[in-house]
Amino acid sequence: MRRRLLVPLALAVAVLLPLSGCVSWFLPPTASSTSTPTGEQVDAGLQPYYSQVLGWKNCETGGMQCATAKAPLDWADPGAGDIELALIRHPATGTRLGSLLVNPGGPGGSGFDFVKDSVDYATDARLQSSYDIVGFDPRGVNRSTPVTCYENPSELDSYLYDIYPGMPGSDEWLAAADQTMTAFGERCLELTGPLLATVDTPSAARDLDMLRAALGDETLNYLGYSYGTLLGQVYADLFPGRTGRLVLDGAVDPAASDFDGTATQAKGFESALRAFLEDCPDADDCPFSGTPEESALEIRALLDSLDASPLTNQDDGRQLGSAAMFTAIILPLYNADNWMYLRQLFTSVMQGDASYAFQLADSYNGRNPDGTYADNQTEAFIAINCLDAHGDGNVDEMRAEAAELKQIAPVFGPQMSWGGTGCPNWPVPATRERAPIVAAGSAPILVVGTTNDPATPYSWAQAVASTLENGHLITYTGEGHTAYNKSNSCVNDAVDDFLIDGTVPAADPQC
DSSP states (O other): OOOOOSOGGGGTSBOOOOSSOOOOOOOOTTOOSBOOOOOOOOOTTTHHHHTOOOBOEEOSSTTOEEEEEEEESOTTOGGGOEEEEEEEEEOOSSSOOEEEEEEOBTTTOOHHHHHHHHHHHHSOHHHHHHEEEEEEOOTBSTTSSBOOOOSSHHHHHHHHHOOOSSSTTSHHHHHHHHHHHHHHHHHHHHHHGGGGGGOSHHHHHHHHHHHHHHHTOSSEEEEEETHHHHHHHHHHHHOGGGEEEEEEESOOOTTOOHHHHHHHHHHHHHHHHHHHHHHGGGSTTOOOOSOHHHHHHHHHHHHHHHHHSOEEOTTTOOEEOHHHHHHHHHHHHTOGGGHHHHHHHHHHHHTTOOHHHHHHHHHHHTBOTTSOBSSSHHHHHHHHHHHHOOOOOOHHHHHHHHHHHHHHOTTTTGGGOOGGGSSTTOSSOOOOOOOOOOOTTOOOEEEEEEEEOSSSOHHHHHHHHHHSTTEEEEEEEEESSOOTTSSOHHHHHHHHIIIIIOOOOSSOOOO
8 A cells, every 4th residue: 555646746846955045144235125016017017016026025034135026916917916935145245246046946836935045055155146036926826925734734635645545546546545535625725715826837937927027027036946947937938028037957848738737757866776776886875775677676676565465664664665755865865965865764764663764754745743744745746746737647648657656667667657647536626738948049058967867857848948949958977866056167157257248158168
């Protein structure tokens, strides 16, 4: 037995934040307390949003400034009501070029928290000198008007961690998955209301353009990680003439089908696991003694054993099945610097202890030690993904795809199957079609890809850079999810030179 996996993309488009953030506290005292909108003319119904003046106030966190913007609930019907968008900025410490808006991924990741807690992880000192670094929570996320799907955290606990009856893919298991997802969607609609139908990525891209104008920037300067690269591509497609300098790091291919995306990601995670297993024997605390192939078989057997007999967490009685274990594995697998935690995870679970696995899974899911949740990333993730595109939940197709995934990725393929159960019964229809994005007429766009990125595979960066009319690829040869400010000076210099000076590499520098 195991609980269902949310949707495979849950593992693909979330940036792994550092275990401890660091923040630059010394900011210039001369930053204006109000914005000066561009004054551009738009449709009369949208003019109040584009011309709004943002009032910046000191945040609770040291040195940074916060503001709240208004956006229409429905861009197609601006008279239907407003929502709020939460912003935070780290004012430029040197000669200011403008605003650089940053999105950490998800969907559902908090750009506000990303900048508040980890501005030095998101951007380096050169960018902080030249730009106001602006984090924002997209519509439906966290401090902005949020998607809400539960009143008691135990409801989300049940959704995330309960183990379904029957074997994965069986009629009994699929019926339970269908019932759970249907009930979850209905609860989201009940508690969120009309917003649930308007948290799609194109609507968030329209918010981004409005924020650009309200901040006073004639064109958008943007740094998007992971899912944030999809938001950036959609923006460039909708507003190619307003693109300034856009960097997309850890690119998501907007044309990939659900299955193609899952298969590519499964290969990516399998490749990252292989790299971990090749490195593991050099560490004193490695729990594996065989070849990488033999160790991979041990991990698959461990996951199967958790399906057959889940481990009880002595701290709170929760049951560790293979799906929660998979979530625990994924968190440190995103970044080679965190492999020590992966070794500790396997050691503890092999010894029959589920507590550390739940610590990692809870960290991935944003669950606090007291059982509350830090934000609404899970709910927002599901709501945005299900609006962006969802399948029909055809059982025969899912079973055929599960068999193929097992062949493609013997360890992780079975864990990444059955994602088609996630959205077919969502209470509001999908609004975005999966298709290539060309962004004809845009300014140059930099696309950064890591050769062994486990979550957004390098092939996606190649596809995005080649499909964009004005895309330019920066390759980082190495491990990890995303590369800027966390790989080497070659990547950092290429990105900084582009964002600060507008320098477009003549060719891929092959970092």
